[in-house]
Every structure is written in structure tokens, then in C-alpha cells.
Amino acid sequence: MSDVSPHLESYTPQAERAALEDLRTRLRATRWPDAPEDAGWALGTDITYLRELVAYWADGFDWAAQEAALARLPRFRTRLGGLGVHFVHARAVAPTGSVLPLVLSHGWPDSFWRYSKVVPLLTDPGAHGVDPADAFDVVVPDMPGYGYSDRPAGPPLDSIAVAGLWAELMSALGYDRFGAAGGDIGSHVSRYLALDHPDRVVAVHRMDGGLPVRTVDPAELAPEEREWFDEVADWGGSEGAYGAIHRTKPQTAAVGLTDSPAGLAAWIVEKLRAWSDCNGHVERSFTKDEILTNITLYWLTGTIGSSMRMYHANAAIPPGQLSRRVEVPSGFSLFRGDIVRPPRAWLERTANVVYLNEPARGGHFAPFEEPELYAEELRAFFRPYRAPAMD
Incomplete structure (x- = not known):
């Protein structure tokens, strides 16, 4: 068992002026690569757009305002497994007997930032025109190596280990039974919470079903599953280079991304554009301030390298773990603009x-x-599991 401290410290980080000045100096001194004419996003990040974003980051972006907005979320730190873990813990505004504790797990390239808009919708549904009985107590931790949580000094933690830490965190917060939800790597963390703690997880919601596990006999696959396997392979060939680097040589990329804020922005904004429902125009899904808040969190905490190393850890998870079936009631919301969405046959x-x-x-x-659509998905899925959660 990890050493869980019962002491929860209120936590409101504030960036040092020197760190922000250093960031602006580096941004203004960016050494730009050449690019073919009209390359756009075809070869990776559009340099023309990145120049615009970097110029705004250096001379227009107000980090103090974004930091203050994030500080409105109730945030804490505690120790789990010998590591300092940062998390949001927002209780239901109008608690009733049906309040359900819910732990939300983020993915890459993000942190607790992923859920910063949705927390108030879940904790205070009545203020948003929704039945107050649908309220949640919400817990949003930063995984070790992400955001304001500590970076593991030794081997990176995989999704199984992180799921174990979240179970301990929920115990430390006084929640015996709870719901779990997540996307991207957070989907895997939520899956292992349900697999390894089925007596505590009342139901689990995910935004994806994970990538195909080739431990299944291809002859047993339905046609739509085989088609999906091929789709995922094609996607990996054209879009998966980042993942191959994260799994195999994360430290090589980490040098440049930790040293150059423009390089860090290029690495992250390309994924925000490619993976969001923006029809090729990233600012249809995110404002510049929202993009740069996410990137600045990575920059100030120095966590791009440690976040990538989790891919290396997850790549070593034994196939037998990957092929386990989740028996806890499971819900899936497959959003239109997400990547490689699995067929129902695979999910079942x-x-x-x-x-x-x-x-x-x-x-x-x-x-x-x-956030409104996502909050409604969680409300609809978890509604039948509220009363049992409070027994």
C-alpha cells in the first residue's frame, strides 16, 4: 500500500515573475525553421499559425488572469505513493442524499485543465437549469508527471499504478464507493479502477475503448471490428509518430520541448487541432487563451518529458492486463470528432x-x-447508480 497522508493542503500556485520573464525572452528569441510554401498543417504544425500564437504568448497573453481563473477551483495537494499529487476537490453545492462522488482522469497533452469548464456544471447543476439531484462531488487529480503533481524520479507510473493511487485518494477523501470517468490515458486509468476495485467503482464512463488489443483471434472478430483494426493501423501510420517517440525515446524529444516554448507549443497545438472537432481550424474549439493556458501549465511545471514517459510505462503493460473485460457497468460517449472510434461490437x-x-x-x-454536452452524458449515464453509491 502507498503512504496516504490524511493531511490535505490547500494549494494555489502562483508563477514567479522571473519564470514568466524568462518565458517571454525565449519566445521573442525563437529561431524559426523554414517551411515549404503553402505547407499549412500538412507536414505538422503550420508555422504561420504558430508564429501568430507565439507572438501573442510573448506580448498579449495574460497568464496571471488565467492562473486566477483556475484558482477559483478548490485545489489541494496530498501524498500518494511517496509523491505529491495535486487535485481539484469540488463538492456538490446543494448536497442531497443522491450526490455521487466522481473521479475524472485526464489524458495527454493536458492535465486537470481538461475538466476545468465542466466542474461547476457537475457540482451545481441547479445553477445551470438542470435537476439539482444530478449533482456530483468531483475529484480531478493531475496524474504523477503532469500538471502540478510531482514528477516521478524513478520509473514512470503506468495506468494500473495510477488507478491504484486514485483508489487511495478517494479513500483519503472519505469516499468508499464512487464513479469513475475519463478519456485518452484517463480512459485507461478509469478502466483499471473498475477492473481492480469493482467493489468500490459503481460504474465507469469512458470516451473511448482503447486501441485494439491483438490478443484476440482475428477469426473471432466481427467485420466491423476487423475494419476498425485496419482503420487504427492506418491512423497510426499517418498520425501516430508522436506516440512512437513517447513510447520509445521520450527523453530525446523532451530536451528540445523543455528548452523551447515555441517547440512545446508546436508539439501540443498540432494535437489540439487534429483531435478536436474543429474542422481544421483549431480556434473553433479553443481560444488562444485556452490553448496557451494548457501549454503554459506544461511549460511552468516542466512536465512535458515526464508526461511523455507514461507512454513508455503503458507500453510495458502485459497483454493479459490489456485483454481483461470490465464487468462493472460501463458507459461510452463516442464524440463525433474523436479519433479512431471503436464499434459497439468491440466495446461489448x-x-x-x-x-x-x-x-x-x-x-x-x-x-x-x-462541457455542457459532456456533463449531460455523465448525468445520463450515472443517474441509475446514485442510490447504490450512497448505501
Whole structure:
């Protein structure tokens, strides 16, 4: 068991002036690469757009205002597994007997930022025209190596280990039974919470079903599953270079991304555009301030390298773990603009599916892109599991 401290410290970080001045100096001194004419986003990040973003980051972006906005969320730190873990813990504004504790797990390239818009919608539904009985107590931790949580000095933690830490965190907060939800890597963390703690997780909601696990005999696959396997392989060939680097040589990329804020922005904004439901125009899903808040969190905490190393850890998870079936009631919201969406046949092969919906808007970062839609998905899925959670 990890050492859980019962002491929860209120936490409101504030960037030092020197760190912000250093950031602006580096941005203004960016050494720009050449690019073919009219390359746009075809070869990676559009340099013309990146120049615009970097200029605004250096001389227009108000980090203090964004930091103050994030500080309105109730944030804490505690120790789990010998690491300092930062988390949001927002209680239901008008608690009733049906309040359900819910732990939300983020992915890459983000942090607790992914859920910053949706927290008030979940904790105070009455203020947003929704039945107050649908309120949640919400817990949003930064995974170790992300955001304001500590970076592991030793081997990176995989999704199984992080799920174990979240179970301990929920115990430390006094929640015996709770719901779990997540997307991207957070989907895997939520899955292992349900697999390893089925007596505590009343239901689990995910935005994806994970990538195909090739431990299944291809002859057993339905046609739509085989088609999906091929789609994922094609996507990996054209879009998966970042993942191959993260899994195999994360430290090589980390040198440049930790040293150059423009390089860091290029690495992250390309994914925000490619994975969101923006029709190729990233600012249809995120404002410049929202993009730069996410990137600045990575910059100030120095966590791009440690976040990438989690891919290396997850790549070493044994196939037997990947092929386990989730028996806890499972819900899936497959947003229209997300990547490589699995067919129902695969979801039912790997989980006890009791809810499946395909919202018409939103992508990989749906809690941030479409917070109202995402909140409604969680309310609809978890509604039947509220009373049992409080027994």
C-alpha cells in the first residue's frame, strides 16, 4: 500500500515573475525553421499559425488572469505513493442524499485543465437549469508527471499504478464507493479502477475503448471490428509518430520541448487541432487563451518529458492486463470528432456496456470543447447508480 497522508493542503500556485520573464525572452528569441510554401498543417504544425500564437504568448497573453481563473477551483495537494499529487476537490453545492462522488482522469497533452469548464456544471447543476439531484462531488487529480503533481524520479507510473493511487485518494477523501470517468490515458486509468476495485467503482464512463488489443483471434472478430483494426493501423501510420517517440525515446524529444516554448507549443497545438472537432481550424474549439493556458501549465511545471514517459510505462503493460473485460457497468460517449472510434461490437467484447451514445459535436477533448454536452452524458449515464453509491 502507498503512504496516504490524511493531511490535505490547500494549494494555489502562483508563477514567479522571473519564470514568466524568462518565458517571454525565449519566445521573442525563437529561431524559426523554414517551411515549404503553402505547407499549412500538412507536414505538422503550420508555422504561420504558430508564429501568430507565439507572438501573442510573448506580448498579449495574460497568464496571471488565467492562473486566477483556475484558482477559483478548490485545489489541494496530498501524498500518494511517496509523491505529491495535486487535485481539484469540488463538492456538490446543494448536497442531497443522491450526490455521487466522481473521479475524472485526464489524458495527454493536458492535465486537470481538461475538466476545468465542466466542474461547476457537475457540482451545481441547479445553477445551470438542470435537476439539482444530478449533482456530483468531483475529484480531478493531475496524474504523477503532469500538471502540478510531482514528477516521478524513478520509473514512470503506468495506468494500473495510477488507478491504484486514485483508489487511495478517494479513500483519503472519505469516499468508499464512487464513479469513475475519463478519456485518452484517463480512459485507461478509469478502466483499471473498475477492473481492480469493482467493489468500490459503481460504474465507469469512458470516451473511448482503447486501441485494439491483438490478443484476440482475428477469426473471432466481427467485420466491423476487423475494419476498425485496419482503420487504427492506418491512423497510426499517418498520425501516430508522436506516440512512437513517447513510447520509445521520450527523453530525446523532451530536451528540445523543455528548452523551447515555441517547440512545446508546436508539439501540443498540432494535437489540439487534429483531435478536436474543429474542422481544421483549431480556434473553433479553443481560444488562444485556452490553448496557451494548457501549454503554459506544461511549460511552468516542466512536465512535458515526464508526461511523455507514461507512454513508455503503458507500453510495458502485459497483454493479459490489456485483454481483461470490465464487468462493472460501463458507459461510452463516442464524440463525433474523436479519433479512431471503436464499434459497439468491440466495446461489448471488452466491457459490460449498459450505455452508448454518439454526441453530434465534440472531439477528443470534449469536456473542454463541449462541457455542457459532456456533463449531460455523465448525468445520463450515472443517474441509475446514485442510490447504490450512497448505501
